[in-house]
Amino acid sequence: MEPEAESAWDLDAVLVGAGVDAAIAVVAATLALPERVRWPAFAGVLAGGLLGGYLAGRLAAGSWRRRPRHGLLAGVVGGAAFALAVRWSFEPGTPPGALRPANYLLATAAGWFPSGFTARYDALIGVAAALAFGVLYAVEGALAAGAAPGDESGIVAVRE
Template sequence: MERRAGQKIGTEDDLERRAVEFCPTGEFNFLELCVASMLDWRAVVAGTAVDATAAMLGATLPLPPYARWPVFSVVACAGLLGGHVAARLASGGWRRRVGHGLLAGVFGGATFAVAVWWSFQPAAPRGALWPVNYVVATVGLPTEFAARYDAAIGVAVALLGWGLFVAEGALAAGATAGASVESDPVYRE
């Protein structure tokens, strides 16, 4: 990929050049061009993999009672690690890093939400996500309310877990150090 001397990245000429490189036939979707040039899917997938691994291990590995709460706190904070990994792999300014951490949190948080929902099922092992079940059972909900909205309570708690991972991913990505947006990439002349 070569750039003419003095040509700024993000200008109209640069976008036209990228469009031709992206689709030489000239038939392209501008949205696809923007997504292809702005997102580093490798970084998003790596952050999502960290989140999903923590969620799945937390849901499927049975733990002794003394280890459940400490491991739950580690699993609940896994969104921070996933956001950090996504931000470190994505180069650019802080907005770009936050976007990658946010997307990693969205996808990894979806896995965490499914894991939390699954941990409410009777056959699920008492693992790192069992404390969520314990808190919901002992929070003091009226019996009639809990009996009537049993499935909805599980979904609501799972969605709260998803939101937690999204927020953690964006927060950790924003706090991760990286290259500034003003620095131009080096191209061969």
């Protein structure tokens, strides 16, 4: 007996995962926090892609091949929102919240590059950092979705 063919995409699963990722990014960018909790909150925000990916994989269910695709797509969409939130947090006057440590890391990392490089590409360095954070959500989403429980009956076939 052959297993039923899985549908290509469960858009509800992707939307839930991406929505959670985007909500984490928006709250991190807009909620002002006391200085002593910014670094722990930043660590939590960096791991936010795991939550969105897990939810996408769990809701998509299916085989181990299906779940990471859903988590990756949710992570790409949520990661785009996260990249925009990080880039926005670099602007003057934004609330000092969970993304303020990203500003600190970028400002102190500028010393690693030659001064001419940072002077010439200062805006692009911020964009590259924001994109790197967005890619982090996509990778986390795929990994967490793959680890989410699903239908594993097709992996091991027992013959009697």
